[in-house]
Amino acid sequence: MNIHSYEKLWLIAALLLIVGFIATITYGSVGLGIAMIDDSEDTVNPGSLDEDFGEPRVEHVGENEYEAYVIAQTFTYRPDPIEVPADSEVTFYVTSRDVIHSFSVVGTNVNTMVIPGEVSSMTVEFDDPGEYGIVCNEYCGDFHHTMEGQLHVVPEDEFDMTELSVEADDEVELGDEATFNVSVENGMLDDLETTASFEIGDETVEEEITVAGESTEETTFTVDSSDLGEGDHDWTITVDDYEESGTLTVVDELEEENDGGNNDE
Amino acid sequence: MSNAYIDQFPAEAKVVKALFYSSFVALALGGVFGIIQTLHRTDIYRFIDSANYYSVLTAHGVFMVITFTIFFLVGVFTWAVTTSLDREVEDIRFTWAWVALMSIGTVMAAVPILAGLTDSIDMSAAVLFTFYAPLQGHPLFYLGLVLFVVGTWVAGADWFRSWWAWKKENPDARIPLPTFMVLTTMIMWYIATMGVATSILVFLLPWSLGWIETVNPLLTRTLFWFFGHPVVYFWLMPAYMMWYVMLPKFSGGKLFSDPLARVGFVLFLLLSTPVGIHHQYLDPGISEGFKFIAMTNTMFLLLPSLLTAFTVVASMEHGARQRGGTGYFGWLKALPWRDPVFAGMALAGLLFAAAGFSGMVNAGMNINYLVHNSLWVVGHFHLTVGTAVALTFMAVSYWFIPQVTGKELWNRSVALVQVVLWFIGMTFMTNSMHRAGLIGMPRRTAEPQYEGFEFETAVGSVGELDAQIALGGVLLTLSLVLFFANIIGTAFGSRSDTLPDNGYAEALSGSDDAPRVLDNLKLWTAIAIVLVIFAYSLPLLSIVDRGGLFGPDIPPLPVSLESVTFLAFAVEHVATVALESAGNFAQTALSGVIN
Numbered sequence A: 001m002n003i004h005s006y007e008k009l010w011l012i013a014a015l016l017l018i019v020g021f022i023a024t025i026t027y028g029s030v031g032l033g034i035a036m037i038d039d040s041e042d043t044v045n046p047g048s049l050d051e052d053f054g055e056p057r058v059e060h061v062g063e064n065e066y067e068a069y070v071i072a073q074t075f076t077y078r079p080d081p082i083e084v085p086a087d088s089e090v091t092f093y094v095t096s097r098d099v100i101h102s103f104s105v106v107g108t109n110v111n112t113m114v115i116p117g118e119v120s121s122m123t124v125e126f127d128d129p130g131e132y133g134i135v136c137n138e139y140c141g142d143f144h145h146t147m148e149g150q151l152h153v154v155p156e157d158e159f160d161m162t163e164l165s166v167e168a169d170d171e172v173e174l175g176d177e178a179t180f181n182v183s184v185e186n187g188m189l190d191d192l193e194t195t196a197s198f199e200i201g202d203e204t205v206e207e208e209i210t211v212a213g214e215s216t217e218e219t220t221f222t223v224d225s226s227d228l229g230e231g232d233h234d235w236t237i238t239v240d241d242y243e244e245s246g247t248l249t250v251v252d253e254l255e256e257e258n259d260g261g262n263n264d265e
Numbered sequence B: 001m002s003n004a005y006i007d008q009f010p011a012e013a014k015v016v017k018a019l020f021y022s023s024f025v026a027l028a029l030g031g032v033f034g035i036i037q038t039l040h041r042t043d044i045y046r047f048i049d050s051a052n053y054y055s056v057l058t059a060h061g062v063f064m065v066i067t068f069t070i071f072f073l074v075g076v077f078t079w080a081v082t083t084s085l086d087r088e089v090e091d092i093r094f095t096w097a098w099v100a101l102m103s104i105g106t107v108m109a110a111v112p113i114l115a116g117l118t119d120s121i122d123m124s125a126a127v128l129f130t131f132y133a134p135l136q137g138h139p140l141f142y143l144g145l146v147l148f149v150v151g152t153w154v155a156g157a158d159w160f161r162s163w164w165a166w167k168k169e170n171p172d173a174r175i176p177l178p179t180f181m182v183l184t185t186m187i188m189w190y191i192a193t194m195g196v197a198t199s200i201l202v203f204l205l206p207w208s209l210g211w212i213e214t215v216n217p218l219l220t221r222t223l224f225w226f227f228g229h230p231v232v233y234f235w236l237m238p239a240y241m242m243w244y245v246m247l248p249k250f251s252g253g254k255l256f257s258d259p260l261a262r263v264g265f266v267l268f269l270l271l272s273t274p275v276g277i278h279h280q281y282l283d284p285g286i287s288e289g290f291k292f293i294a295m296t297n298t299m300f301l302l303l304p305s306l307l308t309a310f311t312v313v314a315s316m317e318h319g320a321r322q323r324g325g326t327g328y329f330g331w332l333k334a335l336p337w338r339d340p341v342f343a344g345m346a347l348a349g350l351l352f353a354a355a356g357f358s359g360m361v362n363a364g365m366n367i368n369y370l371v372h373n374s375l376w377v378v379g380h381f382h383l384t385v386g387t388a389v390a391l392t393f394m395a396v397s398y399w400f401i402p403q404v405t406g407k408e409l410w411n412r413s414v415a416l417v418q419v420v421l422w423f424i425g426m427t428f429m430t431n432s433m434h435r436a437g438l439i440g441m442p443r444r445t446a447e448p449q450y451e452g453f454e455f456e457t458a459v460g461s462v463g464e465l466d467a468q469i470a471l472g473g474v475l476l477t478l479s480l481v482l483f484f485a486n487i488i489g490t491a492f493g494s495r496s497d498t499l500p501d502n503g504y505a506e507a508l509s510g511s512d513d514a515p516r517v518l519d520n521l522k523l524w525t526a527i528a529i530v531l532v533i534f535a536y537s538l539p540l541l542s543i544v545d546r547g548g549l550f551g552p553d554i555p556p557l558p559v560s561l562e563s564v565t566f567l568a569f570a571v572e573h574v575a576t577v578a579l580e581s582a583g584n585f586a587q588t589a590l591s592g593v594i595n
């Protein structure tokens, strides 16, 4: 076979180009540490994600290190929005409950397929605060185009993982005591020192609480309904930026429960 | 009396003509859906419900890249084998049989896709041409695809038959180049379609009929891409064949090198299949090592394309110099730019070079994060299959249609405008698609306008990108209208005696220079299979090991139902009857032997 000398040159140049490409990409993987989505996570059963994967959530796992467990399903992401602090390293674990989706953070190179039964994991550093959109770029059904979510990278000093919940009486008989059970959950690893404040009528009560890392603290506020008098009384409980509020009704005499059968929930 | 294809092979010309016309019907339908979705997703004009967008997109994908391209290329292959072996097909009824199989398959797949657009028929296959489970289409869709593929297998058998018969009469001759190209392409196709055939026959079809409960989504997806990359070469290799054996002729010269053309096709045969995992760079459940192997193979697959680029340009230069062209670049002016066949093919080649660039970006596994499933990818393949292949096919039709109909082309100027319009339209559309992809705009999305955020462009704006995409789409649609005007005009013309002779380009360095081993198809087939086993056995085993052969317990997400039960019953019935009669036949045969 006789090969023209130009053709030989071209061939050599082509081979050099190919080897050059492979070397560049290899450098990206090994030198810059751009890892590929791979098979490092165990499989999960999409039918029992509660056990295999747990609730959709963000966890604080080390100083400036977080893990986000995200579930994609037609046509939403949970949690939504996903909140993480700036200047942190976040590992995302994403899986699907139904069909194939993607988890793609617009304007970044966070982009992965999400396949039911498999978990995609990727670690990303977020230096600055910002808000990103998340889109599904794998067709997943009729309303695929509505599948979006949000990723909020909030300034470090505004970030916490506190959750406030309150269990309160709706209605009490005049003269009885109304109770407000407050629980404050702290998802961070460090202790949380804060104040819970309770407001009803003109009355304000404050209580210092310390919630240890990754735990929940409970406290109870009580109020004597005779002090409030008959009628509706708005109340508010605040812990840092979180607020729960409601209305307590003080009645002369409690009605029989289920009398009308229409308030059973 | 002219010596066109229709004069030499009247019966085969009928087949080829039927195949071309079928492919054009698909192109027309695909074009209608193409402009609908372009105007819809750019929010310029919306008249369908966004939920129906995906039926439209499925139709566009299937009609364009399955029906249009493949019907056309089997026509070209039939022409190539008969012309280069200079013999008729062995049995024209056999030939018509595979044409029928392919047509029935197409219609069967098209029915549920189109039915998805109306509420009155309860059927749908809005699963796109990739049909990833657990999205589930109507069984007719899968069944139609299988029949279509079987049709192409039988077509391949037809060409191998011709070659074997020819070889008996010409034991020492080299395989003529066009036939060599057909055979290597078909071997590649046989290997590649094993993936999709397994995926459909073992998993998706039984599952859509309700015979099995679940499938492993990663497994069927991997089997799809086992086929999904080489199918790209199934479209591209016929276009390359046209560039190798026809373009030199239209530029007025000869093919630069026959041996290198053979080397190119052998490389395609070897490397087209063991690369499919490059479509799954971002899939969980596949290790980085397997992705790396797929990438390395992909990069080497650049080699035959780069070789083709060299040979094609060198052949054009040779042609131009024969026509009196001189100078370093001055020869370019001597090329027959006013000939729509030449101009279309050359412009297609030019845009293909641009596609090579975006393809290299796609192929880099960690750069892929940036572009995967974004509109960038759509821009990329409208340059490859949508232009390098489609424009080459349309341009070369201006030569083929007169050959198979015996009629003069209706209007050469319209043809020239048509190919140039396609070039301009694609330049607008794909350039803006690439840019939109880089800002993260997803593909396959009816309304890429989101509530919670906006895409940020460095230059220009989203509105400007959308306008360019739509402008490109409109120009392409106009180009298609001109194309069909010409085809229809030609069909209604009258028989001409002054057609050019049938034939293809000779080579400067001919087949005698090619080492004999290049024609050893058994050897190349064996190596190709070994490479596929290397690239795929471990990934497939690992996927099955992780997720199980039939996957975890996920319910299907049917895009339709109801009529499925009936079909399941019918298929089961037919299968039982077939099995029974086969059993009876075996029994009679056996007892015949024993007695």
Ligand code: HEM
Binding pocket: B031, B034, B035, B037, B038, B041, B057, B058, B060, B061, B064, B065, B068, B069, B128, B129, B130, B378, B382, B385, B386, B387, B390, B443, B444, B445, B446, B472, B473, B474, B476, B477, B480
């Ligand atoms: C009139 C000319 C054409 C126009 C206006 C057009 C437009 C489009 C648009 C806008 C999309 C993207 C839709 C989306 O992802 O949401 C698309 C997808 C596609 N087009 Fe075209 N196209 C044309 C011609 C072609 C040709 C000639 C081919 C191939 C031979 C082709 C093959 C495809 C394929 C395979 C897809 C992807 C389908 C999918 O994602 O499932 N198109 N087209």
Ligand SMILES: [Cu+2]
Binding pocket: A101, A102, A136, A137, A138, A139, A140, A141, A144, A145, A147
């Ligand atoms: Cu989606």
Ligand SMILES: [Cu+2]
Binding pocket: B228, B229, B232, B276, B278, B279
């Ligand atoms: Cu590919």
